Amino acid sequence: MLQSSHEECDTDLSACCNDDCEWDMSQCAPECLIISEYLEGGGNDRAFELYNCGASYLRLTDLNVCVVRDSSTSCSSNAPLAQEVLREGETLTVCDPRSVLPGLAGACDIPNADVASFDGNDRLMLWVDVDGDGVFTDEDVIVDALGVVDLPPADDDAWRLKLFSRCDPTPFGGEGPYDILDYFRLIEDFEVGPRVVDPVAGFGRAPRPGCVD
Numbered sequence: 001m002l003q004s005s006h007e008e009c010d011t012d013l014s015a016c017c018n019d020d021c022e023w024d025m026s027q028c029a030p031e032c033l034i035i036s037e038y039l040e041g042g043g044n045d046r047a048f049e050l051y052n053c054g055a056s057y058l059r060l061t062d063l064n065v066c067v068v069r070d071s072s073t074s075c076s077s078n079a080p081l082a083q084e085v086l087r088e089g090e091t092l093t094v095c096d097p098r099s100v101l102p103g104l105a106g107a108c109d110i111p112n113a114d115v116a117s118f119d120g121n122d123r124l125m126l127w128v129d130v131d132g133d134g135v136f137t138d139e140d141v142i143v144d145a146l147g148v149v150d151l152p153p154a155d156d157d158a159w160r161l162k163l164f165s166r167c168d169p170t171p172f173g174g175e176g177p178y179d180i181l182d183y184f185r186l187i188e189d190f191e192v193g194p195r196v197v198d199p200v201a202g203f204g205r206a207p208r209p210g211c212v213d
Protein backbone atom coordinates (compact mmCIF):
# COMPACT_ATOMS: atom_id res chain seq x y z
CA MET A 1 0.00 0.00 0.00
CA LEU A 2 0.90 3.62 -0.26
CA GLN A 3 3.63 4.92 2.00
CA SER A 4 3.86 8.60 2.76
CA SER A 5 7.22 8.73 4.48
CA HIS A 6 10.54 8.89 2.72
CA GLU A 7 13.12 6.34 3.74
CA GLU A 8 16.67 6.17 2.58
CA CYS A 9 16.99 4.37 -0.68
CA ASP A 10 19.48 1.57 -0.61
CA THR A 11 19.69 0.96 -4.33
CA ASP A 12 22.35 2.29 -6.61
CA LEU A 13 21.41 5.65 -7.95
CA SER A 14 20.97 5.93 -11.65
CA ALA A 15 21.07 9.01 -13.81
CA CYS A 16 17.35 9.39 -13.27
CA CYS A 17 17.55 9.65 -9.52
CA ASN A 18 18.01 13.06 -7.97
CA ASP A 19 19.98 13.97 -4.86
CA ASP A 20 17.16 12.80 -2.61
CA CYS A 21 17.28 9.30 -4.04
CA GLU A 22 14.02 9.91 -5.83
CA TRP A 23 13.23 9.12 -9.39
CA ASP A 24 13.02 12.35 -11.31
CA MET A 25 10.15 12.10 -13.76
CA SER A 26 11.31 15.15 -15.67
CA GLN A 27 14.49 13.34 -16.65
CA CYS A 28 13.00 10.08 -17.86
CA ALA A 29 10.24 7.58 -17.31
CA PRO A 30 10.42 5.39 -14.21
CA GLU A 31 12.33 2.15 -14.63
CA CYS A 32 9.27 0.03 -13.97
CA LEU A 33 5.80 1.33 -13.20
CA ILE A 34 2.80 -0.53 -14.52
CA ILE A 35 -0.95 -0.90 -14.36
CA SER A 36 -1.09 -4.11 -12.35
CA GLU A 37 -4.78 -4.78 -11.82
CA TYR A 38 -8.00 -3.85 -13.59
CA LEU A 39 -11.47 -4.28 -12.16
CA GLU A 40 -14.74 -3.54 -13.89
CA GLY A 41 -17.41 -5.25 -11.88
CA GLY A 42 -20.53 -3.54 -13.18
CA GLY A 43 -22.26 -0.37 -11.99
CA ASN A 44 -19.70 1.83 -10.27
CA ASP A 45 -17.53 -1.07 -9.17
CA ARG A 46 -14.45 0.10 -11.00
CA ALA A 47 -10.85 0.30 -9.93
CA PHE A 48 -7.28 -0.19 -11.03
CA GLU A 49 -3.93 -0.63 -9.37
CA LEU A 50 -0.48 0.75 -10.15
CA TYR A 51 2.65 -1.10 -9.11
CA ASN A 52 6.24 0.05 -8.70
CA CYS A 53 8.04 -2.98 -10.10
CA GLY A 54 11.38 -1.17 -10.13
CA ALA A 55 14.10 -0.99 -7.50
CA SER A 56 13.75 2.69 -6.64
CA TYR A 57 11.50 4.87 -4.57
CA LEU A 58 9.27 6.95 -6.84
CA ARG A 59 7.98 10.42 -6.28
CA LEU A 60 5.23 10.67 -8.83
CA THR A 61 5.82 14.29 -9.77
CA ASP A 62 4.65 14.91 -13.31
CA LEU A 63 3.06 11.49 -13.50
CA ASN A 64 -0.56 11.31 -14.60
CA VAL A 65 -3.11 8.60 -15.13
CA CYS A 66 -5.97 8.99 -17.56
CA VAL A 67 -8.78 7.16 -19.28
CA VAL A 68 -9.27 7.37 -23.05
CA ARG A 69 -12.88 6.62 -23.86
CA ASP A 70 -14.46 5.10 -26.96
CA SER A 71 -13.28 6.77 -30.17
CA SER A 72 -11.21 9.41 -28.36
CA THR A 73 -7.53 9.50 -29.25
CA SER A 74 -6.25 11.14 -26.07
CA CYS A 75 -7.13 11.56 -22.39
CA SER A 76 -10.88 11.92 -21.73
CA SER A 77 -10.40 12.30 -17.96
CA ASN A 78 -7.05 12.80 -16.28
CA ALA A 79 -5.67 12.77 -12.74
CA PRO A 80 -2.18 14.05 -11.82
CA LEU A 81 -0.48 11.93 -9.16
CA ALA A 82 1.80 14.77 -8.09
CA GLN A 83 1.25 14.37 -4.36
CA GLU A 84 1.82 10.65 -4.33
CA VAL A 85 4.91 8.62 -3.59
CA LEU A 86 5.43 4.96 -4.22
CA ARG A 87 8.16 2.79 -2.78
CA GLU A 88 9.62 -0.12 -4.67
CA GLY A 89 7.36 -3.18 -4.61
CA GLU A 90 4.34 -1.19 -3.51
CA THR A 91 1.01 -0.39 -5.10
CA LEU A 92 -1.21 2.63 -5.53
CA THR A 93 -4.92 2.10 -6.10
CA VAL A 94 -7.49 4.27 -7.86
CA CYS A 95 -11.18 3.54 -7.54
CA ASP A 96 -14.65 4.90 -8.07
CA PRO A 97 -15.75 5.98 -4.57
CA ARG A 98 -19.36 5.14 -5.43
CA SER A 99 -18.54 1.44 -5.62
CA VAL A 100 -20.65 -0.87 -3.50
CA LEU A 101 -18.26 -3.81 -3.80
CA PRO A 102 -17.39 -4.87 -0.23
CA GLY A 103 -13.84 -3.94 0.72
CA LEU A 104 -13.04 -1.84 -2.30
CA ALA A 105 -13.35 1.58 -0.67
CA GLY A 106 -11.13 0.48 2.20
CA ALA A 107 -8.40 -0.62 -0.20
CA CYS A 108 -8.50 2.57 -2.25
CA ASP A 109 -5.68 5.12 -2.11
CA ILE A 110 -7.12 7.57 -4.65
CA PRO A 111 -10.89 7.85 -4.99
CA ASN A 112 -11.58 9.40 -8.39
CA ALA A 113 -14.93 8.84 -10.06
CA ASP A 114 -13.82 10.49 -13.32
CA VAL A 115 -10.72 8.49 -14.11
CA ALA A 116 -12.06 5.27 -12.59
CA SER A 117 -15.00 5.36 -14.96
CA PHE A 118 -14.49 2.98 -17.85
CA ASP A 119 -16.07 0.04 -19.57
CA GLY A 120 -15.13 -2.69 -22.00
CA ASN A 121 -13.41 -0.56 -24.63
CA ASP A 122 -11.85 2.36 -22.76
CA ARG A 123 -8.10 2.53 -22.37
CA LEU A 124 -5.99 3.48 -19.35
CA MET A 125 -2.73 5.33 -19.71
CA LEU A 126 0.08 6.21 -17.30
CA TRP A 127 2.07 9.13 -18.62
CA VAL A 128 4.73 11.67 -17.69
CA ASP A 129 3.98 15.31 -18.42
CA VAL A 130 7.48 16.07 -19.69
CA ASP A 131 6.75 19.63 -20.78
CA GLY A 132 4.70 20.34 -17.67
CA ASP A 133 1.72 21.89 -19.43
CA GLY A 134 -0.84 19.59 -17.82
CA VAL A 135 -2.01 18.20 -21.16
CA PHE A 136 -0.94 15.02 -22.92
CA THR A 137 0.80 15.85 -26.20
CA ASP A 138 3.48 14.32 -28.41
CA GLU A 139 6.11 15.82 -26.13
CA ASP A 140 5.04 13.59 -23.29
CA VAL A 141 5.97 10.00 -22.45
CA ILE A 142 3.64 7.02 -22.07
CA VAL A 143 4.89 4.86 -19.22
CA ASP A 144 2.36 2.05 -19.57
CA ALA A 145 -1.06 1.56 -21.10
CA LEU A 146 -3.94 -0.86 -21.01
CA GLY A 147 -5.11 -0.96 -24.62
CA VAL A 148 -4.07 0.98 -27.69
CA VAL A 149 -4.33 4.61 -26.69
CA ASP A 150 -5.82 6.09 -29.87
CA LEU A 151 -7.86 3.09 -30.99
CA PRO A 152 -10.62 1.18 -29.20
CA PRO A 153 -10.36 -2.62 -29.34
CA ALA A 154 -12.19 -4.36 -32.20
CA ASP A 155 -14.36 -6.04 -29.58
CA ASP A 156 -16.21 -3.31 -27.67
CA ASP A 157 -16.54 -5.71 -24.74
CA ALA A 158 -12.87 -6.70 -24.71
CA TRP A 159 -12.42 -6.01 -21.00
CA ARG A 160 -16.02 -5.51 -19.94
CA LEU A 161 -17.14 -6.91 -16.56
CA LYS A 162 -13.78 -8.48 -15.87
CA LEU A 163 -11.01 -8.57 -13.31
CA PHE A 164 -7.47 -8.84 -14.65
CA SER A 165 -4.17 -9.19 -12.80
CA ARG A 166 -0.86 -8.36 -14.45
CA CYS A 167 1.41 -11.23 -15.44
CA ASP A 168 3.95 -9.65 -17.73
CA PRO A 169 5.50 -6.47 -16.27
CA THR A 170 6.88 -5.40 -19.65
CA PRO A 171 5.39 -1.93 -20.15
CA PHE A 172 3.06 -1.45 -23.10
CA GLY A 173 3.67 1.86 -24.85
CA GLY A 174 0.11 2.25 -26.10
CA GLU A 175 0.84 1.70 -29.79
CA GLY A 176 0.50 -1.30 -32.07
CA PRO A 177 -1.37 -4.58 -31.71
CA TYR A 178 -2.65 -5.30 -28.21
CA ASP A 179 -4.11 -8.40 -26.65
CA ILE A 180 -4.84 -7.85 -22.97
CA LEU A 181 -4.13 -11.52 -22.29
CA ASP A 182 -0.52 -10.98 -23.40
CA TYR A 183 -0.10 -8.83 -20.29
CA PHE A 184 -2.81 -9.85 -17.83
CA ARG A 185 -4.40 -13.01 -16.52
CA LEU A 186 -8.20 -13.08 -16.42
CA ILE A 187 -9.09 -13.59 -12.76
CA GLU A 188 -12.83 -13.08 -12.89
CA ASP A 189 -15.48 -12.77 -15.59
CA PHE A 190 -18.45 -11.24 -13.81
CA GLU A 191 -20.81 -12.28 -16.57
CA VAL A 192 -19.86 -15.90 -16.01
CA GLY A 193 -18.50 -15.94 -12.40
CA PRO A 194 -18.08 -16.27 -9.57
CA ARG A 195 -14.68 -17.84 -10.05
CA VAL A 196 -13.04 -16.19 -7.06
CA VAL A 197 -14.46 -15.75 -3.57
CA ASP A 198 -13.42 -12.15 -3.11
CA PRO A 199 -12.58 -10.14 -6.24
CA VAL A 200 -11.11 -7.34 -4.11
CA ALA A 201 -8.72 -9.62 -2.22
CA GLY A 202 -5.70 -8.76 -4.38
CA PHE A 203 -6.48 -5.08 -4.67
CA GLY A 204 -3.63 -3.08 -3.14
CA ARG A 205 -1.36 -6.13 -3.09
CA ALA A 206 1.56 -6.47 -5.47
CA PRO A 207 1.22 -9.10 -8.20
CA ARG A 208 2.69 -12.47 -7.26
CA PRO A 209 4.06 -15.25 -9.46
CA GLY A 210 1.15 -17.00 -11.09
CA CYS A 211 -0.53 -13.66 -11.61
CA VAL A 212 -2.70 -13.85 -8.55
CA ASP A 213 -3.29 -10.65 -6.57
Ligand SMILES: [Ca+2]
Nearest residue numbers: 070119121122
Ligand atom coordinates in the same frame (compact mmCIF):
# COMPACT_ATOMS: atom_id res chain seq x y z
CA1 LIG B 1 -16.50 2.97 -23.46
Ligand SMILES: [Ca+2]
Nearest residue numbers: 133135136137
Ligand atom coordinates in the same frame (compact mmCIF):
# COMPACT_ATOMS: atom_id res chain seq x y z
CA1 LIG C 1 2.27 17.87 -21.69
Ligand SMILES: [Ca+2]
Nearest residue numbers: 037202205213
Ligand atom coordinates in the same frame (compact mmCIF):
# COMPACT_ATOMS: atom_id res chain seq x y z
CA1 LIG D 1 -3.03 -6.35 -6.91
